Amino acid sequence: MIVDRRWRVTLRSFALGYLALLLLIPVGMVFYRTFEHGAMAVFDSVTTPAAISAFWLTITVTLIAVPLNTIFGVLCALALARGRFRGKALLDATIDLPFAVSPVVIGLALVLVYGRGGWLDGLPFQVIFAVPGIVLATIFVSVPFVVREVTPVLREIGDDQEQAASTLGANRWQTFWRITLPAIRWGVAYGIILSVARCIGEFGAVSVVSGRISGETETLTLLVEERFQNFDVAGAYAASALLAIIALGTLLAMTRINPRRDDE
Amino acid sequence: MTTAALTLRRPAGRPGVLGLGISTLWLSLIVLLPLAAVVVRSTEGGWDAFWNVVTSRQSVAALRFTVEVSLLCTLVNAASGTLIAWVLVRDRFRGKAFVNALIDLPFALPTIVAGLTLLALYGPTSPVGINVAFTQAAVLMALLFVTLPFVIRSVQPVLIELDKEMEEAALSLGASNRTVFARVILPNLVPAILSGAALAFARAVGEFGSIVLLSGNIPFKTQVASVFIFKQVESDNPIGAASIAVVLLGISLLVLFAIRALGRWGARHDR
Amino acid sequence: MIAVRDVRKSFGDFVALNDVSLEIPDGSLTSLLGPSGSGKSTLLRIIAGLEEPDKGTVEIHGSDATQVPPQRRGIGFVFQHYAAFKHMTVRDNVAFGMKIRKQPKQRIQERVDELLEVVGLAGYQQRYPNQLSGGQRQRMALARALAVEPRVLLLDEPFGALDAKVRAELREWLRRLHDEVHVTTVLVTHDQEEAMVVSDHIAVMDKGRIEQVGGPVELYDRPRNRFVMSFLGPVSKVGEDLVRPHDIAISLTPEDGARQATVSRIVHLGFEARVELEVEGEGTVAAQMTRAEADHLELVERAVVWVRATGRTAVPA
Numbered sequence: 001m002i003v004d005r006r007w008r009v010t011l012r013s014f015a016l017g018y019l020a021l022l023l024l025i026p027v028g029m030v031f032y033r034t035f036e037h038g039a040m041a042v043f044d045s046v047t048t049p050a051a052i053s054a055f056w057l058t059i060t061v062t063l064i065a066v067p068l069n070t071i072f073g074v075l076c077a078l079a080l081a082r083g084r085f086r087g088k089a090l091l092d093a094t095i096d097l098p099f100a101v102s103p104v105v106i107g108l109a110l111v112l113v114y115g116r117g118g119w120l121d122g123l124p125f126q127v128i129f130a131v132p133g134i135v136l137a138t139i140f141v142s143v144p145f146v147v148r149e150v151t152p153v154l155r156e157i158g159d160d161q162e163q164a165a166s167t168l169g170a171n172r173w174q175t176f177w178r179i180t181l182p183a184i185r186w187g188v189a190y191g192i193i194l195s196v197a198r199c200i201g202e203f204g205a206v207s208v209v210s211g212r213i214s215g216e217t218e219t220l221t222l223l224v225e226e227r228f229q230n231f232d233v234a235g236a237y238a239a240s241a242l243l244a245i246i247a248l249g250t251l252l253a254m255t256r257i258n259p260r261r262d263d264e
Numbered sequence: 265m266t267t268a269a270l271t272l273r274r275p276a277g278r279p280g281v282l283g284l285g286i287s288t289l290w291l292s293l294i295v296l297l298p299l300a301a302v303v304v305r306s307t308e309g310g311w312d313a314f315w316n317v318v319t320s321r322q323s324v325a326a327l328r329f330t331v332e333v334s335l336l337c338t339l340v341n342a343a344s345g346t347l348i349a350w351v352l353v354r355d356r357f358r359g360k361a362f363v364n365a366l367i368d369l370p371f372a373l374p375t376i377v378a379g380l381t382l383l384a385l386y387g388p389t390s391p392v393g394i395n396v397a398f399t400q401a402a403v404l405m406a407l408l409f410v411t412l413p414f415v416i417r418s419v420q421p422v423l424i425e426l427d428k429e430m431e432e433a434a435l436s437l438g439a440s441n442r443t444v445f446a447r448v449i450l451p452n453l454v455p456a457i458l459s460g461a462a463l464a465f466a467r468a469v470g471e472f473g474s475i476v477l478l479s480g481n482i483p484f485k486t487q488v489a490s491v492f493i494f495k496q497v498e499s500d501n502p503i504g505a506a507s508i509a510v511v512l513l514g515i516s517l518l519v520l521f522a523i524r525a526l527g528r529w530g531a532r533h534d535r
Numbered sequence: 536m537i538a539v540r541d542v543r544k545s546f547g548d549f550v551a552l553n554d555v556s557l558e559i560p561d562g563s564l565t566s567l568l569g570p571s572g573s574g575k576s577t578l579l580r581i582i583a584g585l586e587e588p589d590k591g592t593v594e595i596h597g598s599d600a601t602q603v604p605p606q607r608r609g610i611g612f613v614f615q616h617y618a619a620f621k622h623m624t625v626r627d628n629v630a631f632g633m634k635i636r637k638q639p640k641q642r643i644q645e646r647v648d649e650l651l652e653v654v655g656l657a658g659y660q661q662r663y664p665n666q667l668s669g670g671q672r673q674r675m676a677l678a679r680a681l682a683v684e685p686r687v688l689l690l691d692e693p694f695g696a697l698d699a700k701v702r703a704e705l706r707e708w709l710r711r712l713h714d715e716v717h718v719t720t721v722l723v724t725h726d727q728e729e730a731m732v733v734s735d736h737i738a739v740m741d742k743g744r745i746e747q748v749g750g751p752v753e754l755y756d757r758p759r760n761r762f763v764m765s766f767l768g769p770v771s772k773v774g775e776d777l778v779r780p781h782d783i784a785i786s787l788t789p790e791d792g793a794r795q796a797t798v799s800r801i802v803h804l805g806f807e808a809r810v811e812l813e814v815e816g817e818g819t820v821a822a823q824m825t826r827a828e829a830d831h832l833e834l835v836e837r838a839v840v841w842v843r844a845t846g847r848t849a850v851p852a
Contacts, residue, residue: 003441008355015351016363018344022409023369029384029391030377076287083284094291097299100516102470104490105509109298111502112305119301139294194371201374204472204490208497221376221473228380228477240377247372254372255365429618432585435605436612437632437683451622
């Protein structure tokens with residue numbers, strides 16, 4: 001189909017206009033608003049004790065959730081791509097659940113299990129309104145990413161290489177470490193990046209379980225909301241800008257890794 | 265290794281029962297257990313209590329508004345998403361790679377920041393005087409933001425794979441450009457559009473962070489189901505919250521099944 | 536008649552067609568034959584209007600069609616990979632051209648059934664392309680192209696994606712169809728056997744130019760240059776000349792103008808014998824003769840013989 005010039009330009013304008021109005025200009029606006037009063041003010045705003053504590057909490061939670069979900073992700077991907085067992089479709093559908101469930105419902109679910117009067121109420125450590133709750137919520141929302149990225153790669157490359165390794169004498173661990181893992185590394189990397197972005201940005205579920213104790217159970221995203229509700233708009237923008245920069249960094253990493261993924 | 269010593273070895277790389285077991289355990293503990301709690305405990309106060317909460321005026325208003333605005337958002341996405349995917353695949357212009365990368369921004373950006381972002385341009389301090397804060401339009405806008413990538417990313421690969429020769433065949437048979445699009449291209453895109461739209465709907469229906477600052481959460485006007493559930497939890501009524509959550513979960517799961525059915529239906533023509 | 540005049544087409548730095556001119560007589564089946572990169576597909580697509588030439592004109596049935604878009608040229612096009620509308624049934628595929636011309640339903644129904652009968656797909660109306668084999672899909676594509684009664688039928692390596700047996704069958708079938716229907720047909724192929732079996736005329740192309748145009752026999756017997764000769768059949772080099780292997784005479788006694796050679800291998804293939812010879816000072820030459828001839832000469836390995844080209848087709852260097 002050879003679209004004539006006029007149509008092409010019209011369609012392009014619509015598309016770019018939509019994206020500019022919805023995406024580009026608002027994001028630009030945030031940065032403008034943030035740095036309106038100078039970079040020093042921003043720096044001060046993101047280095048308050050509350051902010052630093054929020055930052056470290058977010059990082060810590062992410063550093064717990066992502067590795068765990070990566071291990072799970074690779075194991076599960078192997079099961080889905082190579083395994084033969086009944087209930088594969090069920091496993092497949094279950095993995096998608098975190099995408100289908102509202103973050104608030106996720107938080108609620110954790111409260112109903114680990115909170116006062118919950119099924120697992122009475123554990124030796126506090127879950128709800130404490131860091132473990134935040135960790136559990138963050139793990140929940142980032143469960144699918146590595147699996148979803150690695151499974152198609154495993155399917156695509158097939159297990160010929162692994163069989164070859166086996167005939168050459170490699171045991172299961174050696175095969176996995178030397179053959180399988182290198183073959184899927186870009187899929188894993190991409191999945192990790194998506195997970196990290198999701199963990200850092202989680203808000204709804206954490207909102208419910210955290211208790212928002214400043215300096216203790218307040219993540220960066222919760223900090224943004226708190227500052228906004230307390231009319232510290234500049235502070236909210238500063239924290240947002242920090243999160244936005246991390247997000248843009250994530251995007252950049254995604255763009256870099258994508259072509260490597262396709263080459264695999 | 266003598267023949268006698270050669271044992272039947274399972275091909276390396278095939279996951280043992282162990283791998284599968286760990287995965288299942290992880291999923292059950294992290295995902296299934298909490299979700300089960302929601303479903304099971306929602307009726308803890310008895311069926312009457314469940315019914316009352318779910319059919320209360322505020323609850324119905326919130327659920328209805330949520331579904332309506334999510335449907336509208338999905339429709340807009342189906343159209344705009346297809347358009348943007350078309351431009352990204354078929355058009356050539358400087359900075360296209362940049363725009364293409366930008367599409368994933370809503371995936372990468374925290375929802376609370378998304379809300380604040382829209383507020384900056386379209387809220388009370390808007391430099392262009394557009395203020396939609398605390399209106400239903402604001403909710404729609406927030407949803408459009410967070411669901412932007414779904415239809416686009418769903419349609420793009422299909423468009424790229426589309427057999428160019430099919431279009432040329434249609435041309436050679438006398439079809440105008442419009443006919444080629446309507447009768448040859450679009451029918452092949454529909455499954456992808458629907459699939460992306462379903463994903464967008466599922467996301468929109470549960471969205472929270474981007475709406476919370478922008479909409480004002482006015483009951484009966486701009487309050488969505490997720491906010492209503494949150495308020496129930498805050499008011500120390502987790503069981504009531506669970507009841508509404510079950511209804512919301514029901515709607516989301518329905519959509520998930522629809523996606524899979526659509527995927528299978530769409531694939532029946534392919535080889 | 537289709538007339539292509541002085542057409543030139545480049546893709547970036549690559550010159551696909553270099554001042555190409557060709558006349559295709561009405562009602563004939565003409566092949567564009569050449570190796571990949573010769574420009575034959577490009578030429579076909581320019582005739583179809585799917586590509587625009589940088590320079591030159593295309594005339595279809597007396598009127599200048601160079602600026603006319605493909606929709607209005609009255610052509611039928613068949614693609615190597617079928618280009619089936621995979622979301623439509625066989626019936627809807629074939630009916631497509633007629634439907635968009637808003638022809639009456641009854642007439643469409645009749646013609647589709649008629650055409651499917653002709654291509655051997657009667658009863659397949661409700662199937663989808665993915666339920667058909669490659670050969671069946673291509674026959675459907677042909678029916679689809681013929682449905683709108685094109686003035687010109689263009690086929691771009693139509694049998695290239697099919698396996699050898701199906702290819703041979705469809706080749707025969709296409710020739711028979713052309714004999715019945717008589718639409719001016721242009722076929723692009725890289726398979727010289729296909730071109731020879733099916734066509735009235737062949738245009739041999741190489742590197743964006745037409746090397747020679749003629750009937751199959753004429754091109755085989757009187758090739759204008761080495762390229763045409765070696766593309767259209769087997770060749771052997773004797774001295775400075777290219778000859779056909781069956782134009783090499785072998786004798787057991789020295790003769791005028793003959794060179795000495797040793798038989799290195801004899802392969803018997805049915806009624807044919809292929810004799811590989813080491814010619815003094817020159818290297819390997821392949822000769823071809825009937826079993827009877829080989830037996831008569833009592834050729835064995837390592838026998839010493841004398842070889843000579845029997846002038847009929849010999850092209851000097």
